[in-house]
Amino acid sequence: MKTFYHSTRGKDDLVTSKQAIRAGLAPDGGLYVSDRLGEDRLDPRDLADRSFHDSARWVLGRLLGDYSTEEIDECVRAAYAGNFDTPAVVPLSRLGQGWLLELHHGPTCAFKDIALQILPHLMLKARSGDEEDVMIVTATSGDTGKAALAGFAGVAGCGVTVFYPEGKVSDIQHLQMATQAGSNVAVCGIEGTFDDAQGQVKRIFADAQLARRLAERNVRLSSANSINIGRLAPQVSYYLDAYAQLLRAGAIAAGDEVDFCVPTGNFGDVLAGYFAKRMGLPVGRLIVASNSNKVLTDFIGTGIYDRRREFVKTISPSMDILVSSNLERLLYYLADGDCEQVARLMSDLEEKGCYRLPQALHERLRESFDAGFASDEETRSTIRRSWEDEHVLIDPHTAVARCVQERIAGGGHQRVCLSTANPYKFSADVLEALGKDPQGGDGFACMDRLQELTGVGAPSQLSFLRDAPILHDSLCAKGEMTHFVERACARAFK
Numbered sequence: 001m002k003t004f005y006h007s008t009r010g011k012d013d014l015v016t017s018k019q020a021i022r023a024g025l026a027p028d029g030g031l032y033v034s035d036r037l038g039e040d041r042l043d044p045r046d047l048a049d050r051s052f053h054d055s056a057r058w059v060l061g062r063l064l065g066d067y068s069t070e071e072i073d074e075c076v077r078a079a080y081a082g083n084f085d086t087p088a089v090v091p092l093s094r095l096g097q098g099w100l101l102e103l104h105h106g107p108t109c110a111f112k113d114i115a116l117q118i119l120p121h122l123m124l125k126a127r128s129g130d131e132e133d134v135m136i137v138t139a140t141s142g143d144t145g146k147a148a149l150a151g152f153a154g155v156a157g158c159g160v161t162v163f164y165p166e167g168k169v170s171d172i173q174h175l176q177m178a179t180q181a182g183s184n185v186a187v188c189g190i191e192g193t194f195d196d197a198q199g200q201v202k203r204i205f206a207d208a209q210l211a212r213r214l215a216e217r218n219v220r221l222s223s224a225n226s227i228n229i230g231r232l233a234p235q236v237s238y239y240l241d242a243y244a245q246l247l248r249a250g251a252i253a254a255g256d257e258v259d260f261c262v263p264t265g266n267f268g269d270v271l272a273g274y275f276a277k278r279m280g281l282p283v284g285r286l287i288v289a290s291n292s293n294k295v296l297t298d299f300i301g302t303g304i305y306d307r308r309r310e311f312v313k314t315i316s317p318s319m320d321i322l323v324s325s326n327l328e329r330l331l332y333y334l335a336d337g338d339c340e341q342v343a344r345l346m347s348d349l350e351e352k353g354c355y356r357l358p359q360a361l362h363e364r365l366r367e368s369f370d371a372g373f374a375s376d377e378e379t380r381s382t383i384r385r386s387w388e389d390e391h392v393l394i395d396p397h398t399a400v401a402r403c404v405q406e407r408i409a410g411g412g413h414q415r416v417c418l419s420t421a422n423p424y425k426f427s428a429d430v431l432e433a434l435g436k437d438p439q440g441g442d443g444f445a446c447m448d449r450l451q452e453l454t455g456v457g458a459p460s461q462l463s464f465l466r467d468a469p470i471l472h473d474s475l476c477a478k479g480e481m482t483h484f485v486e487r488a489c490a491r492a493f494k
């Protein structure tokens, strides 16, 4: 059955899920949503026998209804068979009283691989036959960039351009991007923050003149950020798979509710958990964990979203975000599809830098979500405690989530903390958390010391970067990003 999508800000233009994936963002600046979310409900009893691949096929079949069963099957196989360093794809392990869902076993060691390994395949199958080329333009706070590069490098008919905030990503994250090979890839640091980069990328998507110039060359732009429904949909799969693993471990019976705690930036990961809930997964609380950029903690607490605050650079850089784009999708569903209301809130955010949720919506938000934040100091002590007490090495993003989860009282449910990155991506900060001075060493020196100290092996996906040549060193100002994209198109699509 076809699944139609429309903008969060208006229902006049309906598109198929394939068109929504090709476009990324709706033309009016809204995000694509479907009113069929939750129409086919999951029976949790069916989950026990399902593999990750089975859950991915089920979820994508529901959310992306105009792909055929064969197409989805091919995409799932191409993305998940062989590209992850464990056959489970997303293994669940114990951590203290709770569980850790390890989402970082892909080629770039961050959870973004789960969506970005499959998005290029979904994108290719969405081609309308006119052989139009697609340039992916993405702003990254550190992990999306490399995951998008790894997913799209060498994919025919696609190119990828990544902008990252210069000096605000970890050494290893920077190297991961700077060493990416491929004739269809471009990487550029910008002066400013992730929000600056993301804001400018949104303007590039809305630039009609640019779109016209590119169309003359048969090129269109699209997004690999979680504003693209093709990024969000695959992430729903691992919530189902976590539940399936808990069933198989005998930790829950079918139907029992499970809480999830999610380290959050752009609100994509935790929104996927909300989608899973709407689709019938017995999800109890969704805990939104933030670092000191705690816009979401304040928002969920008070109903007021206020981005007018100082940006804080933290040791969990992938969550250093003040404008969480995917919240717009949640608002749409909380408001029962009232596009006008969503458009009003978003224009307040754009013009005033803040908005206040009507009370009814705030109450509905609180029915599913809790929130909290952890400072860098608390993050460090959580890394240290997890190592000293349980011998589990976790990265700063995961530690933010664990710290917040422990602070919020549970209702007796099993609790799963999403582990979003491998600790070796952030070796210097993890070393420091364990009480060792990184001594100004580079990413690899820190990696070696962390390995010696803990005996936990660094993943080969990261250690091999040591010998990889630097291929990208471009920097530009915000105002030059459009030009950079055009040049990248000229190079990728000769």
Ligand SMILES: *Cc1c(COP(=O)(O)O)cnc(C)c1O
Binding pocket: 110, 111, 112, 143, 144, 226, 263, 264, 265, 266, 267, 268, 269, 270, 318, 319, 397, 420, 421
């Ligand atoms: C991107 C990222 C996050 C935040 O995820 P969102 O979907 O943006 O909320 C958390 N942790 C890590 C390691 C990430 O790369």
